[in-house]
Amino acid sequence: MTVLTRKGEQTRLRIVTGAAAEIRERGVAAARLEDVMTRTSTSKSQLFHYFPGGKEELLLAVARHEADQVLADQQPMLGDLSSWAAWQQWRDSVVRRYLAQGQECPLNSLLGQSGSRSPGARAVTAELIRQWLEALVIGIHRMQAAGEIAAAVDAERAAAALIAGIQGGVIIFLSTGRITHLEAALDVGIEGLRASTRLF
Amino acid sequence: MTVLTRKGEQTRLRIVTGAAAEIRERGVAAARLEDVMTRTSTSKSQLFHYFPGGKEELLLAVARHEADQVLADQQPMLGDLSSWAAWQQWRDSVVRRYLAQGQECPLNSLLGQSGSRSPGARAVTAELIRQWLEALVIGIHRMQAAGEIAAAVDAERAAAALIAGIQGGVIIFLSTGRITHLEAALDVGIEGLRASTRLF
DNA sequence: CTAGAATTGGACCCGCAAGTCCAGAAATGG
DNA sequence: CCATTTCTGGACTTGCGGGTCCAATTCTAG
Structure with a gap:
């Protein structure tokens, strides 16, 4: 070949x-x-x-293909998180995506299984998480520049927490059928960012 | 038998x-x-x-056995979240547990694989999540009674988000080796609760 | 002590799905 | 249009591992 x-x-x-x-x-x-x-x-x-x-x-x-898909499905919202309305739309798109998919997230199952073993699959995940994190960090920075998020907020950490929440929310949705956790993670996360300006 | x-x-x-x-x-x-x-x-x-x-x-x-283990490993901290020091200790115990375990979370792999399929395994997860949620809700309520968390906080939702964050943090740790997300999810989550009193 | 149940050992079966092979068909480029 | 490479079809092999079976042994209760 x-x-x-x-x-x-x-x-x-x-x-x-x-x-x-x-x-x-x-x-x-x-x-x-x-x-x-x-x-x-x-x-x-x-x-x-x-x-x-x-x-x-x-x-x-397949893992590579699906990893690309995950990010692609969040566009164009993920790439332009420059207002609270945009954040909300992004949030909705994430929830919608998994609700629609319903059954199984190929990425999660892929990585949950042979993923942790083969170094190749690990690299795919790591890269996906990295890109995802980066997009969120940019969004947070933009909101900070606009004064909508407190400058004191650690963008990296907030983004990391948000992604963890999404991942976990999806897992829980897949294995229990309840979307509550995904929504809660997104909403609480975003609200935390919104509230930050009132704290300092 | x-x-x-x-x-x-x-x-x-x-x-x-x-x-x-x-x-x-x-x-x-x-x-x-x-x-x-x-x-x-x-x-x-x-x-x-x-x-x-x-x-x-x-x-x-095995799934049942490991589900019990997950909660048992968080005790006695999880059962007595009545001060911020206790919350912190609980947080540390969670991080420590997964750091020590290092490799693979049997529950996650178990549920990630055949879990979503067999109704039995689904029930196990659902029950685990339910108990976990309950413990956190009780903790939050206790802190609310003590005036350490704003009464306006939706305990169920906050707990749901926290658990999602942990789950996701663990997954990310398992498949990328970075503990950052787990820590971030826990810290951001707890800080959000702590800050709530200053918002209302 | 003894009948019956619980427990144990391990040989055997069997189906499934991954991987191999080779010959033939299509495409590409000069 | 022809030589070379890429592409395709499908039969065949193989090994792994889950599941079955039965006979031997140990335990428990009355």
């Missing part, structure tokens, strides 16, 4: 998105290569042609 | 704790029955004698 032709590239992408869908529906553990083949109308040789490392390599590709 | 003799009970417990350890070290997906047998010096017939439902039933028992 030195160079991919256009057709090859299409097939590869089809496999990745198909595998992602399969994982979303059935979970990582239950996702079989054969199902991916059926769904994407490909044969085994194709899978191993594009992913010589087999299942593990495919899973990693 | 109508009635368990003392010996039987011991063996059963040995299997559960052994399986838990195995899962902690290798992850749910990679945990093989055979390894559990070796570690606990038991044979296959014993496994299926005590867990007729096979692996799934064993996993569920």
